[in-house]
Amino acid sequence: MSKTSRSGSTDGDVEDLFFALGDRHRLSVVRTLRARGALSATMLADDAIVTRQAIVKHLRILERAGLVSHQRRGREVLYALEARRLDEARTFLDGISAGWDRAITRLRRLVEEP
Amino acid sequence: MSKTSRSGSTDGDVEDLFFALGDRHRLSVVRTLRARGALSATMLADDAIVTRQAIVKHLRILERAGLVSHQRRGREVLYALEARRLDEARTFLDGISAGWDRAITRLRRLVEEP
């Protein structure tokens, strides 16, 4: 089997994924791409406060996390959302909250002991 | 209505949430709390590579994001997972990927045009 497990994401992958989403500008980029479809860095920079170069760096981080992919079209480069990754993030969160009931029970037991 | 919207999380909240999950040590803390229930910073530091103080800082960030809560028990402070927040994160991801099909359609249209 390759380096990817059955669930399709390693620990580092998950870290990159959430790191990528943990910035307001990148969240904004994700929202914009979701709403308006594929856009170039220049187009994205028009709406944003920051420079095109800043947007480019954010796009690189998003792409490293697998959240966006790019494709050249003539002289411009279009970035689009890669939704499978978002599903993976959701799956991960499912896994974490699965143990929740057990955890809260243990806490209560510990705290309420005399 | 208060500052929180119907979904129960503002933009900054979401940012904090994903930022908190975007670090390997904090992910590890979350996993440990999920598996073993409520623990103190000192207990968590035993398993970790880093110092207790580093763990404390990570716990503060997790708590700011609403992912853990603390409760004093005698001379120690126990931290436990707060699962509702994980659900909120999932809900957010649902919202993002909702527009996916539309986005990929637009990209394809743009790229495949002559």
Place this chain on the structure above:
DNA sequence: ATATCATGCAACCTTAAGGTTGCACTTATA
């Protein structure tokens, strides 16, 4: 009462995140 154990606080360090500017290099269009 006192030795012990855990937490709290503060100072300090290193590095990477986030951003800007300037210029070179392609690609399209007038």
Place this chain on the structure above:
DNA sequence: TATAAGTGCAACCTTAAGGTTGCATGATAT
């Protein structure tokens, strides 16, 4: 073929993330 538009690259800056160490403070058990 100029010229404009868009991307790519590199240098540079500022600040906060992440971590460490040392000591003070508060709670516990003997």
